[in-house]
Amino acid sequence: MSILVELDISMNALSGSIPASLGNLTKLSNLFLQGNNLEGVIPSSLGNCKRLILLDLSNDKLTGEIPQQVIGLPSLSKLLNLSRNHFTGSLLMEVGNLKSLGVLDVSNSMLSGELPHSLGSCESLEVLHLQDNFFKGSIPSPMIGLKGIEELDLSRNNLSGEIPKFLGGFVFLKKLDLSFNEFWGAVPTGGGAFKNASAISITGNTKHCGGIANLQLPKCKPQKGGSSRSSKLIIPLVLSGLALLVIVMVMSYCFLCSLRRKRKEIPLSTLANNFLQVSYATLLRATDEFSSADLIGAGSFGYVYKGILDDNDKHQLVAVKVFNLLRHGGSKSFMTECEALRNIKHRNLVEIITACSSVDFNGHDFKALVYEYMDRGSLEEWLHPPTEIEEVREALNLEQRLDIAIDVASALDYLHNHCETPIVHCDLKPSNVLLDNEMTGHVSDFGRLVMTGRFLADSFLCFSVLTSVQFLTYNFPTVCPNFTFFIRLDSAQKKDAHQTSQK
16 A cells, blocks of 8 residues: 555545545555545645645545645645635645645635735646635735636635736636625736636626726726825825714714613524524525525625525525624624514515524534515616626616615615614615515615614714715715615716716
């Protein structure tokens, strides 16, 4: 066995842990263990296989941190595939030792933290897959060293910041997927993937502008000239004033809340007892194991999947909102929606079908809400259709826009004036207004709502009249949310008209 060069026991339904004795196979060059049911941690002894050029441990049930002896094994030159496992921790900086590696895939492995700067040292990489993890922060600038990269997938993470311009200099880049992150700003117009709209995906990043014409993104606002020194002085002063205003409002809110009796936390069972009971396994089947093909949206605290729920031989089309509990505020957002939705019901609010608070098959907490499915998508998609939607939609006419605005106003009037405790939505925008087959508007996403007393709600509404309306409505949806929506809707109409006049 000590002279073994290649070991392939993949796709054999093997269970148990990877034996540490594999590290004794010092002449091993190719090791295939993928597609089994292997559990436990990756033994660090695999780092003793100094001739290993290919390692595939994908599609198993491995846990723990990836050993630095493995992620930094310099001999790996063909493939390192650790995808579809259940690791903890981050991608270690030792990954920079893989200077000769061609393909690195750690996708869908529950990794977190920031991308290591040492990735830029992997100069031979042609394929890099990091999608479906919990990476945060920006794309590190040392990744400019990946000159030979042909395929780069960073989708479905929590990455943010501007798209680096150096990505436009990757002349061999044929596929770039940055979808469902929090990137913003101008899209580069250089070479590589940025020359071809079909080679780049930025779906789910709503604050982009520029790019090539085929991306159909709004134009970036030109930077105004003038005195740069005065601008540098004025902007901090304005921001400081706004920050002070925010602090005063928050402190006032906290003070008024302290005067009221503390409300007891509403247990999830109170909500669940009124609805169909579902388990994690049921939702897993309903969404085809949370397939990316069924992914219809992503937000601050989780993902939304389209699914089919079976109940006594009845098949019901639903939308399943799965909360990202690793993100700060995810669990609180789930409880906020549960507490609000247990007692409210209105024709212009998205109806909740049931909730699930359980654990997945790996023992991790799992929380999800199941809503009725809205066939016609969001108002945002009708006002500004994404380029990747193949369906050709007619523009909303004035009567339809007015009807939808009335629907939203009716929902807000109900929340503000007809609930036992007035509710302020706090995140009202066109993407949170869903449309059914009859183009009726339904307000959704209650993860940021505030349940206030009558005095506080009235104070907010009065305060909006005495202050800069434009600032408040765009930055504080808790203040005059009805007016906020109409201003945003009016802005969208003006934007549509402006774009039409330019064509």
